Amino acid sequence: xxxxxxxxxxxxxxxxxxxxxxxxxxxxxxxxxxxxxxxxxxxxxxxxxxxxxxxxxxxxxxxxxxxxxxxxxxxxxxxxxxxxxxxxxxxxxxxxxxxxxxxxxxxxxxxxxxxxxxxxxxxxxxxxxxxxxxxxxxxxxxxxxxxxxxxxxxxxxxxxxxxxxxxxxxxxxxxxxxxxxxxxxxxxxxxxxxxxxxxxxxxxxxxxxxxxxxxxxxxxxxxxxxxxxxxxxxxxxxxxxxxxxxxxxxxxxxxxxxxxxxxxxxxxxxxxxxxxxxxxxxxxxxxxxxxxxxxxxxxxxxxxxxxxxxxxxxxxxxxxxxxxxx
Amino acid sequence: xxxxxxxxxxxxxxxxxxxxxxxxxxxxxxxxxxxxxxxxxxxxxxxxxxxxxxxxxxxxxxxxxxxxxxxxxxxxxxxxxxxxxxxxxxxxxxxxxxxxxxxxxxxxxxxxxxxxxxxxxxxxxxxxxxxxxxxxxxxxxxxxxxxxxxxxxxxxxxxxxxxxxxxxxxxxxxxxxxxxxxxxxxxxxxxxxxxxxxxxxxxxxxxxxxxxxxxxxxxxxxxxxxxxxxxxxxxxxxxxxxxxxxxxxxxxxxxxxxxxxxxxxxxxxxxxxxxxxxxxxxxxxxxxxxxxxxxxxxxxxxxxxxxxxxxxxxxxxxxxxxxxxxxxxxxxxxxxxxxxxxxxxxxx
Numbered sequence: 001x002x003x004x005x006x007x008x009x010x011x012x013x014x015x016x017x018x019x020x021x022x023x024x025x026x027x028x029x030x031x032x033x034x035x036x037x038x039x040x041x042x043x044x045x046x047x048x049x050x051x052x053x054x055x056x057x058x059x060x061x062x063x064x065x066x067x068x069x070x071x072x073x074x075x076x077x078x079x080x081x082x083x084x085x086x087x088x089x090x091x092x093x094x095x096x097x098x099x100x101x102x103x104x105x106x107x108x109x110x111x112x113x114x115x116x117x118x119x120x121x122x123x124x125x126x127x128x129x130x131x132x133x134x135x136x137x138x139x140x141x142x143x144x145x146x147x148x149x150x151x152x153x154x155x156x157x158x159x160x161x162x163x164x165x166x167x168x169x170x171x172x173x174x175x176x177x178x179x180x181x182x183x184x185x186x187x188x189x190x191x192x193x194x195x196x197x198x199x200x201x202x203x204x205x206x207x208x209x210x211x212x213x214x215x216x217x218x219x220x221x222x223x224x225x226x227x228x229x230x231x232x233x234x235x236x237x238x239x240x241x242x243x244x245x246x247x248x249x250x251x252x253x254x255x256x257x258x259x260x261x262x263x264x265x266x267x268x269x270x271x272x273x274x275x276x277x278x279x280x281x282x283x284x285x286x287x288x289x290x291x292x293x294x295x296x297x298x299x300x301x302x303x304x305x306x307x308x309x310x311x312x313x314x315x316x317x318x319x320x321x322x323x324x325x326x
Numbered sequence: 327x328x329x330x331x332x333x334x335x336x337x338x339x340x341x342x343x344x345x346x347x348x349x350x351x352x353x354x355x356x357x358x359x360x361x362x363x364x365x366x367x368x369x370x371x372x373x374x375x376x377x378x379x380x381x382x383x384x385x386x387x388x389x390x391x392x393x394x395x396x397x398x399x400x401x402x403x404x405x406x407x408x409x410x411x412x413x414x415x416x417x418x419x420x421x422x423x424x425x426x427x428x429x430x431x432x433x434x435x436x437x438x439x440x441x442x443x444x445x446x447x448x449x450x451x452x453x454x455x456x457x458x459x460x461x462x463x464x465x466x467x468x469x470x471x472x473x474x475x476x477x478x479x480x481x482x483x484x485x486x487x488x489x490x491x492x493x494x495x496x497x498x499x500x501x502x503x504x505x506x507x508x509x510x511x512x513x514x515x516x517x518x519x520x521x522x523x524x525x526x527x528x529x530x531x532x533x534x535x536x537x538x539x540x541x542x543x544x545x546x547x548x549x550x551x552x553x554x555x556x557x558x559x560x561x562x563x564x565x566x567x568x569x570x571x572x573x574x575x576x577x578x579x580x581x582x583x584x585x586x587x588x589x590x591x592x593x594x595x596x597x598x599x600x601x602x603x604x605x606x607x608x609x610x611x612x613x614x615x616x617x618x619x620x621x622x623x624x625x626x627x628x629x630x631x632x633x634x635x636x637x638x639x640x641x642x643x644x645x646x647x648x649x650x651x652x653x654x655x656x657x658x659x660x661x662x663x664x665x666x667x668x669x670x671x672x673x674x
Contacts, residue, residue: 021674025481051481057511062470062504069474072459073409075481076674077474092501096464097471105452105460106443107667112674141668163673 001184007177009151010040013158014078016187018048021076024162027054027063028080028117037082038118038177064090064115068097071113071167078162081117084133084171090115091136098167099142114161116170118177119147120211120261121298124305130298132262134209137169138239138271144192145239147171149213151181153236156190164192173211195242197249201231204255204319207246207272209235212259212291212310219259219315228323238268246272247279254285255322259315264292286322291315354629360402360559361624362638364394364617367418369642370427373650374417374434378594382654383434387448390418392589395616396521397422399562400489403570409457409479409488411472414449416461419491423458425451427649437656444659445667459488465526466492466499469518473505476514480577487515487573489566494540494583495526503546506581510547515573517566518581521556523588528602544581556586557614587611 004012018024025048030037032045032055045053056063060081067077081087087094094115101109121130138145144166148154154172161168198213199220206216213234220230231249235241250256256276258269269290276288294308320326371391377383390397393415401422404410412419420430425441433440434448442452449463459475462468472490479486496502497520509516520540524531532538544551550572554565562584569580589612591598599605624630 057504057507059504059508061501062473062508065467065470065501065505066474066477066508069411069459069471069476070478070481071474072471073475073478075478092464092467093470096467097462101460102670103667104442104446104450105454105667106441106445108442108452108454109459110670110672144669160673165670165672165674 001182003180004151004183005177006151006154006173006179006181007038007040009155009183010158010172011042011044012183012185013155013162014041014044015047017159017162018044018052023074023076024078025052025054025075026078026080027056027067029056029058029082031055031080038174040177041080060086060090061093064093065097067113067115068093068101068111071098071111072101072109076112076162078114078116081115083129083174084117084119085129085131087115087117087133094137094143094167094169095140099140103142110165111167112165114168114170116158116161117172118174119171120173120175121293121309122174124300124302126300127297132260132293134171134238135262135267138268142167143239144168144237145171146192146237147210148236149173149176149210149234151179151183153190153234155183156188157192157236160189160192163189168192171210176211179214190236192237193240193242195236195245196234197231197245198234199230199232201229201253203229203253204257204322205231205233205246205249205253206257206259206315206319207233207235208259209238209268210261212261215310215312215315216259218312219319222312222316223319228319230319241271241275243275243279246275250276250280251283254283256284256288257291257315257318257322258288259291259310261310262292264290264295267292286324289318289322291318356402357620357624357629360398360563361617361620361630362642363398363401363422364559364620365639366427366642366645367394367397367421368617369639370421370430370646370649371417373646375590375594377434377650383448384436385447386414387434387594388415388592389590389594390415392611392615393521393523393556393586394418395559395562395620396491396519396556396584396586399559400519400566402563403566404489405486407457408486409459409475410491411459411468411475411488412461412491413465413468413493413496414461414463415493416449416451420451420453420458420461423453423456425453425456425458427645428652429453431649432653432656435653435656436658437653438659439652439656443663466496466501468492469496469501469505470508472516472518473509473514476509476516476579477512479515480512485574487517487570489517489519489570491519491521493526494520494522494524494531495529495534496520497540497543498534506544506547506549506579509579510549513577514579515577516579517569517573518579520581520583521586522583523586525588525592525602527592528596528600530602539583541581541583549579549581551581551583553583553585556584557616557619559616559620587614
């Protein structure tokens with residue numbers, strides 16, 4: 001099996017799905033001639049032409065709405081946001097149009113479309129370019145929200161998102177684009193709404209998604225050296241969330257730490273904690289702890305940025321705390 | 327501006343068409359259809375106001391009374407496979423496009439036989455079969471969606487068009503400019519129709535827009551544009567025909583400012599004249615009722631008699647009453663419908 005980057009896995013998914021279904025098109029800033037701000041769409045213009053790989057003006061609200069209109073009349077748009085930070089300008093289309101059209105039309109207009117782009121902080125990009133938006137999007141009924149952590153998942157989940165007849169918000173990791181992993185060249189999809197146990201363990205469950213899954217796996221590796229066995233649950237899809245996999249794991253380990261990139265208040269982890277307290281109350285041996293970004297806008301200052309971000313030491317500290325090891 | 331004076335390419339065609347459009351009422355059958363459509367919208371909404379007052383209709387409810395020539399003029403020209411998208415002031419347009427009074431009234435009542443199963447309400451009329459892509463509740467939000475429908479038409483190589491209705495207040499919204507820019511840039515078969523009824527809720531156009539001739543906004547995008555008398559159904563129809571032809575044959579968008587007036591308040595929650603306009607102003611505009619003007623023209627041409635109009639009126643009132651009876655008897659959706667239509671189970 002070929003080892004390729006997360007970026008190339010996404011590119012492979014786009015190419016395969018555009019070959020498979022000529023209603024699928026890609027639209028966004030710099031996706032065509034420039035070959036993608038992060039090169040995810042490299043080569044697609046050459047293969048599919050300018051009607052199916054469409055450069056837009058810098059007009060997020062506008063081209064998100066173009067996607068909504070195209071989906072209403074039978075096309076299957078993939079709308080790329082150069083980053084999800086810019087998608088805030090387009091949220092009226094995502095939330096008020098895409099997510100609600102099926103409902104308020106009494107079931108007449110499914111919205112088969114994908115909004116995708118990098119999410120979360122990279123390095124020293126400052127406050128406006130370093131944000132994780134999944135809790136905002138996951139709040140909305142009518143949307144699906146997906147965040148792949150590995151190249152294998154990136155390909156399989158993006159293909160599933162494109163084939164889904166609902167609006168899917170697909171959150172890629174800017175810091176994951178260069179990560180590598182085994183990716184089959186054949187046609188596979190990973191079902192949306194299913195979490196995956198990325199590492200089995202006995203003593204504590206680490207629930208995470210996207211980039212932070214890698215941190216959770218590193219923490220599990222480090223803790224193994226101290227005789228602690230961590231189970232790592234990768235949500236893969238944040239909405240709908242796979243409550244069954246989370247609670248089955250916590251009922252087995254009796255302890256849980258949630259690791260996410262976003263802010264604490266009303267974050268994805270808060271929802272995980274709610275499910276855990278409802279379904280695992282009697283099996284919990286410690287309060288569930290959360291690892292997340294500090295409750296501040298992201299600073300540019302290198303040392304402050306490091307202090308703000310959830311990371312390996314913070315995750316290990318939380319694991320030790322739920323195990324009463326300190 | 328004289329017709330012979332050199333103009334920007336965009337302004338010439340539509341303005342000329344508008345000027346030549348006014349009479350041309352030669353086709354008695356067509357005129358009768360236009361009158362019927364406008365009168366249906368009027369009588370329907372008069373009863374809607376009544377039903378709202380007695381609590382049969384809830385929520386926000388925005389009446390179209392005074393603007394019926396616009397929906398009627400456009401729908402007279404559109405093909406069945408074309409698309410329409412509009413704002414929350416959508417009852418008249420839904421009827422003009424061919425939705426039954428029963429489906430619209432039942433929707434207003436929130437009942438399961440409504441065009442959106444009662445889940446949409448006054449502001450969200452939808453009919454996929456008719457290419458009626460909704461009443462939308464966020465000012466300006468549907469304009470980029472219209473551009474997307476235009477994009478899809480071009481993508482598939484079809485010759486349909488989409489007509490996007492909006493109020494004049496929407497032109498101050500970013501979504502308007504983003505959509506018009508893309509429609510012009512990509513030459514999409516869209517007709518953007520500004521129904522300038524002079525007020526965005528209670529704010530007069532002069533208090534909201536730096537440019538009072540709203541159609542001039544089209545110049546920013548080098549888009550063909552024009553201004554039309556919205557109380558004259560033939561003027562609207564002629565301008566619509568030309569813009570639709572341009573979209574269909576040349577895949578070129580048009581911006582039309584249709585000057586009209588809202589005879590009622592912004593919604594059911596404010597008084598008819600309100601604090602923002604005078605009774606005298608309202609009375610002036612009421613003299614140019616689009617239905618009365620059209621009827622007068624038909625009577626002058628000997629195409630219709632007073633008795634004919636009375637008979638048509640009676641027939642329409644009866645149909646509207648039947649729509650109310652139908653809506654009353656239609657049930658609300660069962661409670662399990664609360665969680666239906668959120669997502670579909672299908673993949674492609």
